[in-house]
Amino acid sequence: MSKSISRRTALRGLGVSLSLPLLDAMLPRAKAAPSQFTPVEKTLARQPRMICCYVPNGVNILEWMPENDGAGYKLSPTLEALSSHRDDFTVYTGMGHPNSKGGHSGADTWLTGADLAATPGSDYTNWVSADQIAAEHHSKQTRFGSLQLSDSSGTGSAGHSHTLSFNRRGTPVPAENSPKRLFERLFVPxxxxxxxxxxxxxxxxxxxxxxxxxxxxxxxxxxxxxxxxxxxxxxxxxxxxxxxxxxxxxxxxxPKPEIDAKFLQLGSKSHDAHDRPMWIDVMMELSYLAFVTDTTRVITYEWSREAGGLGGGGENHHELSHHGGDAGMLKKLGVIDRFHLSRLNRFLDFLKETEDGEGNMLDHTMVLYGSGMNSGKGGEHSPKNLPLLLAGGQGLGLRHGRHVAYDENDHPPLSNLLLTMIQKMGVETDSFSDSTGTLTT
Missing domain, CATH: 1.10.287 (Helix Hairpins)
Structure with a gap:
């Protein structure tokens, strides 16, 4: 059957009504099966690329942070979801933006490092984001200078942005949340x-x-x-x-690249609890294809807007982030964190399995993943000790397989990491936002 039938359905005959037992046909029908998308053999041409993936509301930091640092660190319970890529990423702890005030404005400042209250008389003043600096450098070579993806289209509101990207005047760059519209924009002639x-x-x-x-x-x-x-x-x-x-x-x-949409679940909805895993996957698949075809080299992807979001089973992510130290809520938050990393792991698999000049796509693609807040031990939404990891880019000069731990009260600004990424994208600059230099890679 294509549709489920009501549990109130009854058999009627000779004036008698008999109720039916619970049948499989009465259960909710699955809207989509797991994706059958597979990576292609190789890219059109080797290029430096970057994608910044943002999750809102922080993480269960107790299960995120490794106990020891350095190259011999042990993966934390949450980071075990990326165990197959242990040598392909670096986890950073203790870092943050000194100007950030925390809370749900984290997405607004994650890639800018701005002090949103810096301008007297203005409630909100943002700066240019790191991705847009890189996009300016590569825009003449690609159809799209950059792509902005999110679970909510448009720009959102000040302090609750639907996008991670901001132009030179600090104006938000609108995001797309529909896989179908994104596919048509990228690949439909x-x-x-x-x-x-x-x-x-x-x-x-x-x-x-x-x-x-x-x-x-x-x-x-x-x-x-x-x-x-x-x-x-x-x-x-x-x-x-x-x-x-x-x-x-x-x-x-x-001409736009010719891409078959056969295995792309373009009908997935970003705010449908059932569709949540499929929606994340298809947006990552489209990001992968945009890189493969060199349609763009810069992508930002806000997996959920702040104060929102769903887990893989439809859990209320925002509600769980206000855990207040409750063990049960922290446990459920950790489940969401591992679900998110499982989808990231799948994307890293695609990149690593695809030939890209001398090496694979992951060698030449930087993948920044994290959040602009730390829900902490008590759910306080702190701007300190942000959950962060940087994967890929070994072919661009990055070294991985390490846990780099800083003191959350005495650390280089996160802008140093963003400046490092900008330089690896080929941009000749010695500064970005409030950076004090680059990180040793």
Missing amino acids: ESAGDRAATLQRYAEQKSILDSVLDEARALHKKLGKKDQQKLDQYLGSVRETELRVERMEEWIDV
């Missing part, structure tokens, strides 16, 4: 009619932008210095939009 409509839309956008710029230049001369600065920031945003339209126009006649 446009018809002749679509192409004509797209070009017309680009032409109209450029016409509007030209008009805005002409009027803004005339207005600029009439303003005071403070207002001129505000207008300059606005014009920077307009210019960025103009460049983005130009880039899209250049790629419109470049």
